[in-house]
Amino acid sequence: MKIDFKTLRADFPLLKQTNRGKPLVYLDNSATNQKPRCVIDAISHYYTHDNANIHRGVYELSERATREYEKTRVTIKSFINAKHAHEIVFVRGATEGINLVAQSYGRTHFKVLDEIMISTMEHHSNIVPWQMLADQVGANLRIIPITDDGEIDMDAYQKLFTERTKMVAIAHASNALGTVNPIKEMIRIAHTHDVPVLVDGAQAFPHMPVDVQDLDCDFYVFSSHKAYGPTGIGVLYGKEKLLESMPPYQGGGDMIESVTFAKTTYNKVPFRFEAGTPDIAGVIGFGVALAYLKNIGMDNIAAHEQELLNYATQKLSAIPELKIIGVAKNKVGVISFVLKDVHPHDIGTVLDAHGIAIRAGHHCAMPVMERFQLPATVRASFGLYNNTADIDALVTGLQEVQRIFK
């Protein structure tokens, strides 16, 4: 089916507004993206008609809220082709998913001098939870280096495995460079060493089809708010066998089977990991966002964003004194760059005055900045509602930056 991406933009009410009096050009989709009307309406509908606590009430309202909430679990299972719906754990976002695995799986399975492998290009969310765990159990982090193009050094990766390697935790796509990592191959290699792999899918899931059985990953995490859904909701996918081997991450209501002061027994997977009242409206809204994406087709979204990436790469490369940071062969729609003699924050400020929202900074990936010996970069990142006119506006804005700072 041929999708007219131009008309889809009208589904996003926020995009109609101005920024500093200019039409808004939103190019910060890696940070979070805007929500289609159907998601906003679903949340409003939930609070207007269906609000009740889930899994507990015996009345119709609660049953309805529970049904809608659990429906999203099944939607996600199909969306990522998980084997079972109970392999889908609702969390607050990719960050909480990684913390959950580190604290539950890691603290149970890792011991002194064990090794956790991550890469130089990870977001802080896929660094700090492992550092915390390493401090707690006396384990060590091993860092997979990246090349000057911003790709994983696969030779170095293979050489980093030792008998002590207990986990590989790797981004599917980098938020700072846009690199899409060869995770299927990385998972295959890790499994030859009997090492499980956690994939941080925060920047990949909204931009391409993901099939967790085909990848054979052991854990996969992502956030709703980067995939056109509400904030405060995310998913941890885990293989049934691994989730079954893990103790609860937090204690509270809904995660127990029975409680006495002498002994508490825990609920089954996934409820064991979902203590307390969750963001019910958020989960339901996320289900609607996924239905919206499915209707467009993840293949179509990937193709559209690749066209934008190619167009933007060509246009930005033609700007004198602009350097793109991260030129991997396989990228999502993310372009990080620097302009000679102009600080990224100054670029961001000038672009903002022209209605253009981009990100300037270290993108929560300080080791990437260190690798390229930069304090910061400017990052433009694309979503399904962006078009070539947005990129043309960015180019005009950058020409204005150069004029001002000449």
Ligand SMILES: Cc1ncc(COP(=O)(O)O)c(C=O)c1O
């Ligand atoms: C690669 C990557 N991983 C993890 C995260 C954390 O996502 P969240 O803040 O939604 O938990 C981000 C957020 O930007 C990211 O880009």
